[in-house]
Amino acid sequence: MGLRRLVPTGLAALTLALLAGCGGGSGGQGVHLNFWAYNEPGGTFAGAAQRCTQQSHGRYTIEFHPLGNDPDTQRQQLVRRLAAKDSSIDIMSMDVIWTAEFAEAGWIKPWPKAAADRVKQGTLQGPLQTATYQGRLYAAPANSNTQLLWYRKDLVKGEPPKTWNDLIDTAEKLPQAGRIEIQGAQYEGITVWFNSLIQSAGGQILDGPDKVGLAPAPTEAALAVMAKLAHSTAADPSLSSQKEDQNRLAFETGQAAFQVNYPFIYPSAKENAPKLFKNLGWAPYPAVKNPADAGQNAPIGGFNWGVGGYTKHPQEAFDAATCMRDEENQKQFALKGGLPPTLASLYDNQEFVKQYPFAPMIRNELQHAAVRPQTPLYSDVSLAIYKTISPPSGIDPKSTAAKLRDRVEKALQSKGLL
Amino acid sequence: MSTNVPTQTGAIAEAPGRGLGRRRGRKPISERAKAERRLGWMLCAPAVIVMIAVTAYPIGYSVYLSLLRADLRFPDEREWVGLDNYITVLGSSLWWADFFHTVIIMVISVAIELVLGMLLALIMHRALFGRGLVRTVSLIPYGIVTVVAAYAFLLAFSTPSGGFVPHWLGIEHDLVDQGHPVTSFMVVILAEVWKTTPFMALLLLAGLALVPDELHEAARVDGATAWQRFWRITVPLMKPAILVALLFRTLDAFRIFDSAFIIGQNGTNPKIETVSILGYNQLLNRLNLGLGSAVSVLIFICVMIIALIFIKGLGTSRPGEA
16 A cells, blocks of 8 residues: 555555544443542452443443542542633542532532432431532542551550550550551641641631631640650651551561551451451540540541543433442442442451451441531631641640741631642 | 834924824824734734733732632632731741752752863863764753652662662661651752753853953963963853853742642652742642741742842843843
């Protein structure tokens, strides 16, 4: 074939390819839906897209588009498109803290009553609350997450501590590995910790989407716990730069008797530190004041499925999003991805409980979890908080509380540099 | 030159009395000169249009945005706020902290680059054999994409990423996390120096070539040592080249983004946050176009000030002038 004939043929092929691209990808059946989500390493999010495509019997085809690995990157990727009113975002995975921001900006659609009722049925209170903004459901909770107090039974004798004071005192008295691993670096993780502490002390960071809370007594009580730990021998020397994974590593290498962390450390310890794993114990998230409150106001994380505000196929998108969080899919998220479900029924699933023996404790914590402030300016508020309270060794409860109020106030006016 | 041509032709054209200048004050311009001028504009037009589209418009637009409260999260609340954004930025301790970080990185890395670049240039200049090879090899770091180079340094120095440097030094903590600002700075500066010393050396080499050998020979005959010849002959004669090299690198270093962003683990290490990262965070994380544009405009002004200091204060010749 000469060049002259090759060129038109090539052009024709290209045109066809482009047309196919516009028309709706592989399979090309029914409505084409784009699902932008975190690429869960177990492949279960992509798997859910595939399963629901099949179950729709040709009504829609869900194409999976992976987002970056860390929440900041995911948010950036989505927000850049949404701010430009991109209609190609039909369904997206959202970190639980984005609901208010996305809802207020019109980047996600509120769920119509019928669809919302289907989502609410059998879903745990905490996850549902993260998907609700000003009384309306804006997303479908797909999976959840919470922290437990993990400890070594060979070192900690008797009942595990129930309050933070008790925990720090116990750790200090241990003859060896008397450390508590927790997130102290300047990032979202320390905001999570602070939010749980202040709620446990009876306060709130915000009293409304644009109203500062941070009442002096609970704020200072929460900050006092952080300062006490930071100045205690129980603190890791690198507390001010520690995130979840550094905590896991320090615990696995036997440097600490305690760690406050998400359940991902469980399968990891099983594989990396089998000896230590035999003595791995878990207890409810500690309380600030009352020992009976242990397990209340624990952190809550996870992903919700949101439907894009500019999608051309809202009806199909709501149905597909509902399908991708059904019992079967959540079971896969839990078993393959280690992500705690949001549906209460799964916590009775034998297969899941066998792999996650602490499942009942997680279920309990998720009913009364400390949801982070729901405001469209959440990322600014969180930045203002973690830039003020990290490093924890620099906290002076009284003056830090005053500084915190001032900075959160500014953040709520979307003023100030962060 | 272009300004001279029309007046000359105009003067010639005037003599036969064909020039019908309507305005008395101005020298009348002949048809030919007009046509030439029009042709000149038409030839320039594509370049001018492209320049306006890709530089003047974005710069003007960001200056305009910097005077607004413009937050993409609240598209309906856009309003004119005058210089409020600038007051916020300049009144924020974060801007000054980041400004300070940027200046530290800029001053130290450019100083080291100047010394190493000069050594490298002298070696390249004096190389007796394999001159081409020496020059090519020393340019390799400059040819490597900055992000790739920054990742190489991050992976070498970061303990969680399995870096070999802390392992060799017997250090268990992470050298580039937020708890260790001094080592974080050192790694960023090292990455910058490694990457851009060849560029500095190349500019200096051009200056070295300008120093005539006869002067060196004469000085040697007069009994000057190598050290004296370097300081008394080479450096003074190279001064214009050195200043241009310093100007280029300083302007570049002030806008540092990629190395600091990657080594600061996607900009999450606040201890090595630079002004460019600050602007990026306001624009792309917070979607606050007003504040972000104000930061960008301020960076632009800083760059202008640095350039002014070099050109007016130190007498650097502008690029393009001999």
